[in-house]
Structures are given as C-alpha cells and as structure tokens.
Amino acid sequence: MENNTIIVDIEDTVDVSNKLDIVLKNLDELCETAQKNEGLRFGKYHENNFVEYEINLHRDMPSYSELVFFLSAVKDGKNIDKIKKFVQDIMQRNLVKKTWLDDEMPMGLNASFALAYTDKKYISNFIDFLRTCDMNHEVYQAVFIELLEKKWKTCHEILGLLAARSNSIAGQWGIEGHEKLELSAGQKKHYLQCLLQDTLFSINIDTDLLIEACETLGVLIDENKFNSLFINRGPFSNPRFEMKDIPYLVEEISFN
Secondary structure, eight states: OBTTEEEOOTTOHHHHHHHHHHHHHTHHHHHHHHHHTTSOEEEEEETTEEEEOOOOSOTTSOOOHHHHHHHHHTTSGGGHHHHHHHHHHHHHHHTTSOOBSSSSSBTTHHHHHHHHHHOGGGHHHHHHHHTTSOGGGOSSHHHHHHHHHHHHOSOHHHHHHHHHHTTTTOTTTTTTTOOOOOOOHHHHHHHHHHHHHHHTTOSSBOHHHHHHHHHHHTOOBOHHHHHTTEESSSTTBEESOOGGGHHHHHHHSOBO
C-alpha cells in the first residue's frame, strides 16, 4: 500500500484475502487518504507500470477499481465476513460524519453493492448501508439499484429494495419513472409488508408519496385504510403500528 494505491493480484485469492486484511487494519488511514487523494486505486504492476483495474457495469458510472477489488474478494466465501465488517465500520462512521471514497462515491458503497450483486440475500445489508448515506446528494446509488434489479428480477429481496426506495432511501429520485410491475397478489402483499416495515426506520413519512409509489409500481391500495395506519396525513406522519402488527395490517388493506 502506497498513498492511495493498493497493489493486489485479483486473480490470486490468497493475495486478495491478505489485502482485504490490510484494508481493514488500516481503515482509519485509508478513509483519510481517500478523501485527500480523491479515492483509492487498486491495481498491479505490469512491465514496471502501475495498471489500475477497470470495470464497465453501467454506461452512467465510471470505472472504480475498488469495485473490481470487492467483486473479486466476495467470490471467496471466506472473505464475506471481512467485507461485511468493512461495510459495518463505514456505517458506524457515517452516523458521525459521512465518509466518501471521492467526491461522488460514498466509501463502502462499492463493497456493499458487491455483496448484494453476488448474492441477493445481502440486498437487505445493502439497504441498511444506504440508510446511513446522504441520499439527498446521491450520484451512483440509483445505478447500483438498477443493476441489482436487472440481475435479480422481481424477487422478494428486490421488492424489499423497492419498498425502501419508496421511503427510507428514496433520496433525490425514489422510484420516479419506474415502470409498472406485473406483480402477483403475493408479491403485492410482500411489497406492502416491506413498505410498512420500512416506515419504522424513518423519522419523517409522507403517506401521499408512499401511496404514489404504490401506484407507480402497480400496487393499487385503499388510500383511506392506508392513511388510517399513520398519525396525521401527508408529510411528517408517524406509524401507529409496531413490527409485529404488520402481517395482520397488510391483510386488512385492500389492494388490486
């Protein structure tokens, strides 16, 4: 490791794991270095020249060698807990001060996405991470969400992600412009359950926006019954219910 450059052979699983250990051990320094030097560069030497790794996942996002590193690291199951710890450490830092890889990419976003992109069971971890980010100044979060939806299709985990995107991680765009989904009754019920669960993580809730999100995705609900679950109507609402009540409440909400 030199300044903001980390030398690693991503084809060598042992080297990747060792470098991941180094990243965790030197996280304080790396967080400071990333912001001073505009990011971290992962690569290797070829003919005495440093070559930074590149990746092209989406036309609207530049290549990040850190993403290449974490996508390589997550392939080895032994690294999963290490990557989760890395993300968790950044989440704790974000509660005090938002940590950035560069001017556009939050530190930890590449790692969190790599987990979710490799196994959909980590989409819930991805949601938890985004809740600690400054979603009112998002740049590539929407791209990552689009990539996950494209890969995993309309599974329960993605419905959970869309529910969170409708509320706690709505950020600047939410699900504005999202195409209507052809959901089964069971899928609609799951989305509503996730949506109600998500409101328990939010300080301010705008029930009108939640209803609009449901309509956007093709989940038409009884607005009066939905609003009755919250104190007040519109912005700054609060849930009347607790987590244990949600399965019953979803059954009571009429939807098409």
